[in-house]
Amino acid sequence: MEGENSGEDGSPIKFGRHKVEEKSGGFLGAIIESIKDAFGFGKRMDDYSTAEKAEESQAFNDEQMARMKATVEGLHTINETALTIVPFGQVGYKFYTDRSDDITGTDFALEAVAIIPIAKIGKVGIVIKSLNGGRAVLGFKTFNAFKKAYGVAGKGKTWHHIVEQTSSNVSKFGAENIHNIDNVIKIEHGAGTLHAKVSGYYSSKDFFTGGQTVRQWLSTQSYQAQYDFGIQTLKKFGWTP
Protein backbone atom coordinates (compact mmCIF):
# COMPACT_ATOMS: atom_id res chain seq x y z
CA MET A 1 0.00 0.00 0.00
CA GLU A 2 1.36 3.37 -0.94
CA GLY A 3 0.93 6.04 1.68
CA GLU A 4 2.27 9.34 2.74
CA ASN A 5 2.90 11.33 5.89
CA SER A 6 4.16 14.77 6.71
CA GLY A 7 7.82 15.28 7.39
CA GLU A 8 9.33 17.79 9.65
CA ASP A 9 9.37 20.35 6.88
CA GLY A 10 5.78 19.58 6.03
CA SER A 11 6.58 17.99 2.68
CA PRO A 12 4.92 14.69 1.94
CA ILE A 13 7.07 11.64 2.66
CA LYS A 14 6.34 8.52 0.73
CA PHE A 15 6.46 5.33 2.72
CA GLY A 16 5.36 1.75 2.48
CA ARG A 17 7.17 1.30 -0.82
CA HIS A 18 7.83 -2.31 0.00
CA LYS A 19 4.13 -2.89 0.40
CA VAL A 20 3.71 -2.02 -3.22
CA GLU A 21 6.53 -4.36 -4.09
CA GLU A 22 4.90 -7.14 -2.14
CA LYS A 23 1.65 -6.75 -3.99
CA SER A 24 3.33 -6.55 -7.35
CA GLY A 25 5.30 -9.60 -6.26
CA GLY A 26 2.07 -11.58 -6.10
CA PHE A 27 2.60 -14.93 -4.52
CA LEU A 28 6.09 -14.09 -3.35
CA GLY A 29 4.69 -11.07 -1.56
CA ALA A 30 2.03 -13.18 0.11
CA ILE A 31 4.64 -15.54 1.47
CA ILE A 32 6.75 -12.68 2.72
CA GLU A 33 3.75 -11.25 4.53
CA SER A 34 3.02 -14.58 6.10
CA ILE A 35 6.56 -15.10 7.29
CA LYS A 36 6.64 -11.64 8.71
CA ASP A 37 3.33 -12.03 10.50
CA ALA A 38 4.18 -15.39 11.97
CA PHE A 39 7.65 -14.88 13.30
CA GLY A 40 8.31 -11.21 13.22
CA PHE A 41 10.94 -11.94 10.65
CA GLY A 42 11.33 -8.74 8.73
CA LYS A 43 10.11 -6.30 11.35
CA ARG A 44 9.08 -2.87 10.28
CA MET A 45 10.05 0.48 11.59
CA ASP A 46 7.31 2.99 10.99
CA ASP A 47 8.40 6.18 12.57
CA TYR A 48 7.72 9.02 10.17
CA SER A 49 7.67 11.78 12.70
CA THR A 50 10.68 13.40 11.11
CA ALA A 51 12.35 13.18 7.77
CA GLU A 52 15.37 11.57 9.41
CA LYS A 53 13.23 9.00 11.20
CA ALA A 54 11.33 8.34 8.03
CA GLU A 55 14.55 7.76 6.13
CA GLU A 56 15.80 5.48 8.87
CA SER A 57 12.50 3.61 8.85
CA GLN A 58 12.62 3.23 5.11
CA ALA A 59 16.19 1.97 5.18
CA PHE A 60 15.37 -0.46 7.97
CA ASN A 61 12.29 -1.76 6.18
CA ASP A 62 14.14 -2.06 2.89
CA GLU A 63 16.84 -4.11 4.53
CA GLN A 64 14.32 -6.36 6.23
CA MET A 65 12.41 -6.81 3.02
CA ALA A 66 15.57 -7.65 1.14
CA ARG A 67 16.36 -10.31 3.71
CA MET A 68 12.93 -11.84 3.44
CA LYS A 69 12.96 -11.79 -0.32
CA ALA A 70 16.36 -13.41 -0.37
CA THR A 71 14.98 -16.10 1.93
CA VAL A 72 11.98 -16.88 -0.20
CA GLU A 73 13.69 -16.49 -3.53
CA GLY A 74 16.42 -18.72 -2.19
CA LEU A 75 13.87 -21.46 -1.87
CA HIS A 76 13.59 -21.56 -5.62
CA THR A 77 17.24 -22.25 -6.12
CA ILE A 78 18.24 -24.44 -3.20
CA ASN A 79 16.86 -27.69 -4.47
CA GLU A 80 13.85 -29.41 -5.94
CA THR A 81 12.26 -29.73 -2.52
CA ALA A 82 11.77 -26.04 -2.36
CA LEU A 83 10.34 -25.98 -5.85
CA THR A 84 7.87 -28.63 -4.79
CA ILE A 85 6.85 -27.01 -1.57
CA VAL A 86 6.70 -23.31 -2.19
CA PRO A 87 3.80 -23.21 -4.66
CA PHE A 88 1.48 -24.63 -2.06
CA GLY A 89 1.79 -21.59 0.10
CA GLN A 90 -0.57 -19.71 -2.11
CA VAL A 91 -3.52 -21.99 -1.54
CA GLY A 92 -3.27 -21.69 2.16
CA TYR A 93 -1.80 -24.82 3.60
CA LYS A 94 -0.14 -24.84 6.95
CA PHE A 95 3.16 -26.64 6.99
CA TYR A 96 5.09 -28.17 9.79
CA THR A 97 8.40 -29.87 9.87
CA ASP A 98 10.21 -32.16 12.20
CA ARG A 99 13.30 -30.20 13.02
CA SER A 100 14.94 -33.23 14.60
CA ASP A 101 15.51 -34.66 11.14
CA ASP A 102 18.68 -33.69 9.39
CA ILE A 103 17.65 -33.47 5.79
CA THR A 104 20.73 -32.52 3.89
CA GLY A 105 20.25 -29.57 1.65
CA THR A 106 16.70 -28.89 2.62
CA ASP A 107 16.97 -27.45 6.10
CA PHE A 108 16.89 -23.93 4.89
CA ALA A 109 13.93 -24.53 2.67
CA LEU A 110 12.03 -26.36 5.34
CA GLU A 111 12.72 -23.72 7.90
CA ALA A 112 11.28 -21.07 5.70
CA VAL A 113 8.37 -23.10 4.45
CA ALA A 114 7.47 -24.31 7.91
CA ILE A 115 6.56 -20.83 8.95
CA ILE A 116 4.03 -20.16 6.27
CA PRO A 117 1.00 -19.83 8.50
CA ILE A 118 -1.87 -19.47 6.08
CA ALA A 119 -4.61 -21.59 7.57
CA LYS A 120 -7.66 -20.99 5.44
CA ILE A 121 -8.05 -24.66 4.64
CA GLY A 122 -6.51 -26.05 7.79
CA LYS A 123 -3.87 -28.61 8.50
CA VAL A 124 -4.09 -30.79 5.41
CA GLY A 125 -0.51 -30.82 4.22
CA ILE A 126 2.65 -31.28 6.20
CA VAL A 127 6.30 -31.47 5.32
CA ILE A 128 7.58 -34.97 5.93
CA LYS A 129 10.77 -36.86 5.40
CA SER A 130 9.88 -39.30 2.67
CA LEU A 131 10.13 -42.92 3.74
CA ASN A 132 11.49 -43.55 0.29
CA GLY A 133 14.85 -41.89 0.09
CA GLY A 134 14.47 -39.34 2.83
CA ARG A 135 13.85 -36.20 0.84
CA ALA A 136 11.35 -33.68 2.12
CA VAL A 137 7.93 -33.88 0.53
CA LEU A 138 4.44 -32.71 1.26
CA GLY A 139 2.25 -35.36 2.84
CA PHE A 140 -1.53 -35.13 2.88
CA LYS A 141 -4.17 -36.55 5.17
CA THR A 142 -6.37 -37.66 2.30
CA PHE A 143 -6.02 -38.50 -1.38
CA ASN A 144 -8.53 -35.75 -2.13
CA ALA A 145 -6.29 -33.21 -0.44
CA PHE A 146 -3.36 -34.52 -2.48
CA LYS A 147 -5.35 -34.15 -5.70
CA LYS A 148 -6.51 -30.71 -4.70
CA ALA A 149 -2.88 -29.70 -4.43
CA TYR A 150 -1.47 -31.51 -7.47
CA GLY A 151 -4.50 -31.44 -9.72
CA VAL A 152 -5.95 -34.08 -12.00
CA ALA A 153 -3.60 -36.64 -13.53
CA GLY A 154 -4.60 -35.65 -17.04
CA LYS A 155 -6.41 -37.24 -19.96
CA GLY A 156 -5.96 -41.00 -20.13
CA LYS A 157 -3.98 -41.00 -16.91
CA THR A 158 -4.59 -41.62 -13.26
CA TRP A 159 -2.78 -41.12 -9.99
CA HIS A 160 -1.33 -44.42 -8.81
CA HIS A 161 -0.19 -45.19 -5.27
CA ILE A 162 3.01 -47.26 -5.26
CA VAL A 163 2.43 -48.23 -1.63
CA GLU A 164 -1.31 -48.73 -1.79
CA GLN A 165 -3.78 -46.57 0.07
CA THR A 166 -5.35 -49.44 2.01
CA SER A 167 -6.77 -48.72 5.45
CA SER A 168 -4.10 -51.00 6.86
CA ASN A 169 -1.28 -49.04 5.22
CA VAL A 170 -2.74 -45.69 6.23
CA SER A 171 -3.07 -46.92 9.78
CA LYS A 172 0.44 -48.39 9.93
CA PHE A 173 2.43 -45.78 8.04
CA GLY A 174 0.34 -42.64 8.39
CA ALA A 175 -1.71 -40.97 5.69
CA GLU A 176 1.03 -38.49 4.84
CA ASN A 177 3.41 -41.29 3.94
CA ILE A 178 0.83 -42.70 1.54
CA HIS A 179 -0.46 -39.49 -0.05
CA ASN A 180 2.70 -37.74 -1.20
CA ILE A 181 4.38 -37.16 -4.52
CA ASP A 182 7.12 -39.70 -3.81
CA ASN A 183 4.48 -42.41 -3.52
CA VAL A 184 1.83 -41.24 -5.97
CA ILE A 185 2.67 -41.18 -9.66
CA LYS A 186 0.84 -40.59 -12.91
CA ILE A 187 0.36 -43.63 -15.14
CA GLU A 188 -1.82 -44.62 -18.06
CA HIS A 189 -5.38 -45.50 -17.15
CA GLY A 190 -8.05 -47.64 -18.82
CA ALA A 191 -8.62 -51.15 -20.11
CA GLY A 192 -5.39 -52.95 -20.99
CA THR A 193 -3.20 -50.16 -19.65
CA LEU A 194 -0.42 -50.27 -17.11
CA HIS A 195 -2.79 -49.27 -14.32
CA ALA A 196 -5.24 -52.06 -15.16
CA LYS A 197 -2.44 -54.63 -15.27
CA VAL A 198 -0.87 -53.58 -11.99
CA SER A 199 -4.22 -53.35 -10.20
CA GLY A 200 -5.24 -56.70 -11.63
CA TYR A 201 -2.00 -58.27 -10.54
CA TYR A 202 -2.48 -57.03 -6.99
CA SER A 203 -5.88 -58.75 -6.93
CA SER A 204 -4.48 -62.06 -8.11
CA LYS A 205 -2.85 -64.95 -6.23
CA ASP A 206 0.70 -65.92 -7.10
CA PHE A 207 3.51 -68.37 -6.30
CA PHE A 208 4.57 -66.67 -3.08
CA THR A 209 1.30 -65.39 -1.63
CA GLY A 210 0.19 -68.55 0.16
CA GLY A 211 -3.39 -68.38 -1.08
CA GLN A 212 -3.76 -64.66 -0.44
CA THR A 213 -3.91 -62.02 -3.12
CA VAL A 214 -0.74 -60.13 -3.86
CA ARG A 215 -2.38 -57.13 -2.19
CA GLN A 216 -3.06 -59.08 0.99
CA TRP A 217 0.44 -60.48 1.01
CA LEU A 218 1.90 -57.00 0.49
CA SER A 219 -0.04 -55.64 3.45
CA THR A 220 2.16 -57.73 5.74
CA GLN A 221 5.34 -56.15 4.42
CA SER A 222 7.25 -53.07 5.51
CA TYR A 223 6.79 -49.72 3.77
CA GLN A 224 10.10 -50.04 1.95
CA ALA A 225 9.36 -53.61 0.87
CA GLN A 226 5.96 -52.56 -0.46
CA TYR A 227 7.51 -49.61 -2.26
CA ASP A 228 10.25 -51.69 -3.85
CA PHE A 229 7.77 -54.37 -4.89
CA GLY A 230 5.46 -51.71 -6.31
CA ILE A 231 8.25 -50.23 -8.40
CA GLN A 232 9.33 -53.66 -9.61
CA THR A 233 5.75 -54.53 -10.55
CA LEU A 234 5.41 -51.33 -12.56
CA LYS A 235 8.67 -52.01 -14.37
CA LYS A 236 7.76 -55.61 -15.16
CA PHE A 237 4.59 -54.35 -16.80
CA GLY A 238 6.60 -51.95 -18.93
CA TRP A 239 6.75 -48.74 -16.89
CA THR A 240 9.78 -46.55 -17.23
CA PRO A 241 10.41 -43.94 -14.52
Next chain:
Amino acid sequence: MTKIKDTATAILKFEEAAAKHADATEQGDYKTANKNYAIIVKAVTFLKEHDEIQKLSELLSHSSDGVKGWAATYLLPLKEREAMKALEEIAKGSDIRSLAAETTISEWKKGNLKL
Protein backbone atom coordinates in the same frame (compact mmCIF):
# COMPACT_ATOMS: atom_id res chain seq x y z
CA MET B 1 -14.42 -78.42 -12.45
CA THR B 2 -14.77 -82.18 -12.55
CA LYS B 3 -13.24 -84.20 -9.77
CA ILE B 4 -9.66 -85.28 -10.35
CA LYS B 5 -9.51 -89.06 -10.36
CA ASP B 6 -5.91 -89.90 -11.19
CA THR B 7 -2.39 -88.50 -11.14
CA ALA B 8 -2.14 -88.04 -14.91
CA THR B 9 -5.27 -85.89 -14.88
CA ALA B 10 -4.00 -83.93 -11.92
CA ILE B 11 -0.74 -83.14 -13.72
CA LEU B 12 -2.60 -82.20 -16.89
CA LYS B 13 -5.04 -79.95 -15.04
CA PHE B 14 -2.13 -78.40 -13.15
CA GLU B 15 -0.25 -77.70 -16.38
CA GLU B 16 -3.23 -76.18 -18.16
CA ALA B 17 -4.26 -74.06 -15.20
CA ALA B 18 -0.73 -72.82 -14.50
CA ALA B 19 -0.26 -71.76 -18.13
CA LYS B 20 -3.61 -69.94 -18.14
CA HIS B 21 -2.82 -68.34 -14.81
CA ALA B 22 0.39 -66.90 -16.23
CA ASP B 23 -1.29 -65.58 -19.36
CA ALA B 24 -4.11 -64.00 -17.37
CA THR B 25 -1.71 -62.45 -14.88
CA GLU B 26 0.29 -60.88 -17.67
CA GLN B 27 -2.92 -59.21 -18.87
CA GLY B 28 -4.04 -58.15 -15.40
CA ASP B 29 -7.04 -60.49 -15.66
CA TYR B 30 -7.15 -61.48 -12.00
CA LYS B 31 -10.51 -63.26 -12.24
CA THR B 32 -9.19 -65.77 -14.74
CA ALA B 33 -5.90 -65.97 -12.88
CA ASN B 34 -7.59 -66.75 -9.57
CA LYS B 35 -9.99 -69.22 -11.17
CA ASN B 36 -7.00 -71.14 -12.47
CA TYR B 37 -5.21 -70.78 -9.16
CA ALA B 38 -8.10 -72.70 -7.61
CA ILE B 39 -7.58 -75.49 -10.14
CA ILE B 40 -3.85 -75.56 -9.38
CA VAL B 41 -4.63 -75.94 -5.68
CA LYS B 42 -7.07 -78.78 -6.35
CA ALA B 43 -4.53 -80.61 -8.47
CA VAL B 44 -1.84 -80.12 -5.84
CA THR B 45 -4.18 -81.30 -3.10
CA PHE B 46 -4.87 -84.49 -5.07
CA LEU B 47 -1.17 -85.09 -5.68
CA LYS B 48 -0.32 -84.57 -2.03
CA GLU B 49 -3.11 -86.86 -0.88
CA HIS B 50 -1.77 -89.54 -3.17
CA ASP B 51 1.85 -88.85 -2.32
CA GLU B 52 2.57 -87.94 -5.93
CA ILE B 53 3.60 -84.31 -5.62
CA GLN B 54 7.10 -85.16 -6.83
CA LYS B 55 5.55 -85.90 -10.22
CA LEU B 56 5.50 -82.15 -10.77
CA SER B 57 9.24 -82.51 -11.46
CA GLU B 58 8.43 -83.31 -15.06
CA LEU B 59 7.15 -79.76 -15.43
CA LEU B 60 10.35 -78.07 -14.23
CA SER B 61 11.60 -77.72 -17.79
CA HIS B 62 8.25 -76.59 -19.21
CA SER B 63 8.32 -73.84 -21.82
CA SER B 64 5.80 -71.78 -19.86
CA ASP B 65 7.39 -69.93 -16.96
CA GLY B 66 4.01 -70.06 -15.28
CA VAL B 67 3.92 -73.86 -15.34
CA LYS B 68 7.58 -74.14 -14.41
CA GLY B 69 7.20 -71.63 -11.60
CA TRP B 70 4.13 -73.20 -10.01
CA ALA B 71 5.71 -76.64 -10.19
CA ALA B 72 8.95 -75.35 -8.69
CA THR B 73 7.09 -73.59 -5.89
CA TYR B 74 5.30 -76.76 -4.78
CA LEU B 75 8.49 -78.79 -5.11
CA LEU B 76 10.53 -76.54 -2.82
CA PRO B 77 9.94 -78.69 0.29
CA LEU B 78 10.81 -81.89 -1.58
CA LYS B 79 13.37 -81.02 -4.22
CA GLU B 80 14.75 -77.71 -3.14
CA ARG B 81 17.84 -77.64 -5.35
CA GLU B 82 15.99 -78.37 -8.60
CA ALA B 83 13.12 -76.12 -7.65
CA MET B 84 15.40 -73.21 -6.77
CA LYS B 85 17.27 -73.65 -10.04
CA ALA B 86 14.03 -73.42 -11.99
CA LEU B 87 12.89 -70.35 -10.05
CA GLU B 88 16.26 -68.67 -10.54
CA GLU B 89 15.97 -69.21 -14.28
CA ILE B 90 12.54 -67.61 -14.32
CA ALA B 91 13.79 -64.75 -12.15
CA LYS B 92 16.23 -63.79 -14.90
CA GLY B 93 13.33 -62.82 -17.17
CA SER B 94 11.78 -59.42 -17.60
CA ASP B 95 8.07 -60.07 -17.15
CA ILE B 96 5.92 -60.32 -14.05
CA ARG B 97 6.71 -64.07 -13.67
CA SER B 98 10.31 -63.11 -12.98
CA LEU B 99 9.28 -60.91 -10.07
CA ALA B 100 7.06 -63.68 -8.74
CA ALA B 101 9.94 -66.15 -8.94
CA GLU B 102 12.35 -63.74 -7.30
CA THR B 103 9.87 -63.06 -4.49
CA THR B 104 9.19 -66.77 -4.05
CA ILE B 105 12.89 -67.46 -3.61
CA SER B 106 13.14 -64.66 -1.07
CA GLU B 107 10.09 -65.80 0.88
CA TRP B 108 11.31 -69.39 0.88
CA LYS B 109 14.70 -68.40 2.22
CA LYS B 110 13.01 -66.40 4.97
CA GLY B 111 10.89 -69.41 5.89
CA ASN B 112 7.68 -67.59 5.10
CA LEU B 113 6.29 -69.98 2.50
CA LYS B 114 3.80 -72.53 3.75
CA LEU B 115 3.20 -75.07 0.99
